[in-house]
Amino acid sequence: MAAVIRITDPADPRLDDFRDLTTADRRPDRPGGKGLVIAEGVVVVRRLLASPYPVRSLLGVQRRIAELDAEVDSSVPAYVTSADVMAEVVGFHLNRGVLAVADKVKPWSLDDLAAKKRLAVLEGVGDHENLGALFRNVAALGFGGVVLGPGCSDPLYRRSVRVSMGHVLAVPFTTVTEWPGALKHLRSKGFQVLALTPRADSVPLNKVATDGPVAVLLGSEGPGLTDEAIDAADHAVRIPMTGGVDSLNVATAGAVAFYAIGTG
Amino acid sequence: MAAVIRITDPADPRLDDFRDLTTADRRPDRPGGKGLVIAEGVVVVRRLLASPYPVRSLLGVQRRIAELDAEVDSSVPAYVTSADVMAEVVGFHLNRGVLAVADKVKPWSLDDLAAKKRLAVLEGVGDHENLGALFRNVAALGFGGVVLGPGCSDPLYRRSVRVSMGHVLAVPFTTVTEWPGALKHLRSKGFQVLALTPRADSVPLNKVATDGPVAVLLGSEGPGLTDEAIDAADHAVRIPMTGGVDSLNVATAGAVAFYAIGTG
Numbered sequence: 001m002a003a004v005i006r007i008t009d010p011a012d013p014r015l016d017d018f019r020d021l022t023t024a025d026r027r028p029d030r031p032g033g034k035g036l037v038i039a040e041g042v043v044v045v046r047r048l049l050a051s052p053y054p055v056r057s058l059l060g061v062q063r064r065i066a067e068l069d070a071e072v073d074s075s076v077p078a079y080v081t082s083a084d085v086m087a088e089v090v091g092f093h094l095n096r097g098v099l100a101v102a103d104k105v106k107p108w109s110l111d112d113l114a115a116k117k118r119l120a121v122l123e124g125v126g127d128h129e130n131l132g133a134l135f136r137n138v139a140a141l142g143f144g145g146v147v148l149g150p151g152c153s154d155p156l157y158r159r160s161v162r163v164s165m166g167h168v169l170a171v172p173f174t175t176v177t178e179w180p181g182a183l184k185h186l187r188s189k190g191f192q193v194l195a196l197t198p199r200a201d202s203v204p205l206n207k208v209a210t211d212g213p214v215a216v217l218l219g220s221e222g223p224g225l226t227d228e229a230i231d232a233a234d235h236a237v238r239i240p241m242t243g244g245v246d247s248l249n250v251a252t253a254g255a256v257a258f259y260a261i262g263t264g
Numbered sequence: 265m266a267a268v269i270r271i272t273d274p275a276d277p278r279l280d281d282f283r284d285l286t287t288a289d290r291r292p293d294r295p296g297g298k299g300l301v302i303a304e305g306v307v308v309v310r311r312l313l314a315s316p317y318p319v320r321s322l323l324g325v326q327r328r329i330a331e332l333d334a335e336v337d338s339s340v341p342a343y344v345t346s347a348d349v350m351a352e353v354v355g356f357h358l359n360r361g362v363l364a365v366a367d368k369v370k371p372w373s374l375d376d377l378a379a380k381k382r383l384a385v386l387e388g389v390g391d392h393e394n395l396g397a398l399f400r401n402v403a404a405l406g407f408g409g410v411v412l413g414p415g416c417s418d419p420l421y422r423r424s425v426r427v428s429m430g431h432v433l434a435v436p437f438t439t440v441t442e443w444p445g446a447l448k449h450l451r452s453k454g455f456q457v458l459a460l461t462p463r464a465d466s467v468p469l470n471k472v473a474t475d476g477p478v479a480v481l482l483g484s485e486g487p488g489l490t491d492e493a494i495d496a497a498d499h500a501v502r503i504p505m506t507g508g509v510d511s512l513n514v515a516t517a518g519a520v521a522f523y524a525i526g527t528g
Contacts, residue, residue, distance in 0.1 A: 133513065133516070136512070136513070137512065137516060139506060140503075140505045140506060140511070140512050141503075141505065141506065141512075142504075142505070142506040239405075239523065240406075241404045241405065241406070242403060242404060242405065242406040242527075247404070248400070248401065248404050248405075248519060249397065249400070251516065252397070252401060252515065252516050252519045255512060255516045255519060255520055256519055256520055256523045259503065259520045259523070259524065260523065260524075263506075
């Protein structure tokens with residue numbers, strides 16, 4: 001049972017975590033951002049409550065808070081207010097009627113990730129929607145975590161959390177700076193690194209044996225993977241495609257590859 | 265070589281096809297909509313020019329029209345103007361610098377579609393972005409066409425065309441009203457109809473033999489397929505997923521199924 005607190009004044013300082021989300025939360029990983037995790041809607045808030053991220057408080061209309069009440073610890077304040085006050089606090093109208101904020105947690109290390117059997121490794125995936133969709137696909141198809149290489153955005157950004165349907169909150173991830181050193185490190189830990197690329201010398205995905213730990217390397221939709229990343233992989237692999245269609249969306253290509261490789 | 269015509273007056277009636285796109289084109293399939301196909305950006309305009317849809321005219325800034333010039337028939341006017349005049353005509357600022365409009369063509373029939381070996385059949389996919397993404401995945405993974413059942417939107421809506429990267433313009437499709445009669449009709453033509461659903465009695469996708477023509481039935485993300493549609497299929501199949509993740513996005517699930525089934 002949450003500690004339900006009714007609030008009528010949009011200026012109430014207890015709502016500061018929720019204030020002006022369009023600007024305050026634009027890049028929570030950047031100085032000036034609050035570094036908070038923000039979940040929107042009952043489904044995503046529920047996944048936040050079940051995640052390792054410690055929830056600071058909820059803000060919602062009566063009906064939505066009531067739906068979540070049984071899942072909220074009594075130490076967590078749940079601020080109940082009107083849709084109008086919510087809109088004034090956050091700076092835009094919310095369709096979903098409830099928000100929650102949580103603190104970030106200590107990041108996983110590359111070696112934490114290397115204990116998994118299946119990883120996605122991303123290079124240059126800067127689009128928050130693609131990133132959120134990738135995490136959703138990782139979670140759905142049983143991959144164990146995500147390694148974020150250069151050029152990737154923060155997967156805990158609000159829009160990414162929303163597009164992932166909150167599944168980003170259940171997936172361990174780490175950001176690496178050694179590049180393509182991190183790929184070499186994974187190989188030294190026993191991973192087979194498969195670079196997904198439409199390049200001419202790539203082999204169809206189903207022609208590669210995927211016993212043992214596998215890391216799937218995915219690049220951004222436009223430029224694709226860098227040559228140095230592909231060269232650091234064990235194999236360049238591709239999804240066979242019909243003539244004229246250059247590539248799938250990166251999150252979709254990831255889903256196909258995760259399915260084809262399986263959870264081992 | 266296009267017939268290049270310079271225009272400086274945003275009120276020029278030759279630009280009427282491009283006027284107020286946010287409202288005129290909201291639902292081109294509805295009375296009052298213009299019933300035109302609209303392509304945005306060089307890549308998508310190029311796919312429109314290669315499609316069966318007869319192009320009426322192009323509107324763009326000098327640089328973008330020049331990129332496309334060699335692909336445009338001399339009977340097609342290409343109106344060149346400034347970015348500001350374009351924005352005034354269409355009603356919003358265009359990042360992509362070029363638009364083209366085309367007429368629709370006579371729709372394909374269900375029997376035209378039944379001549380293909382692989383079909384996607386959609387029920388209740390009303391979201392234009394999901395619809396566009398589905399067509400892109402159909403095209404990329406070598407499926408032959410799309411059957412639109414009840415509750416589907418117009419795949420030639422502008423946003424759907426854009427999200428499909430223009431691939432919707434290369435994929436035959438038809439809208440059916442007999443439901444689930446159309447599924448029975450496909451089965452009578454030799455199709456095996458596979459309903460993709462997380463339902464408990466569904467079998468994993470890779471346990472079903474997919475010799476002969478196959479139609480994959482996909483439902484909207486929230487409610488999923490109706491029972492009557494599933495009952496009219498040969499098999500209910502699922503993508504094996506990790507506990508707690510209820511489903512993939514419908515376009516992503518489609519891509520995984522199209523890949524798993526293959527082009528035969």
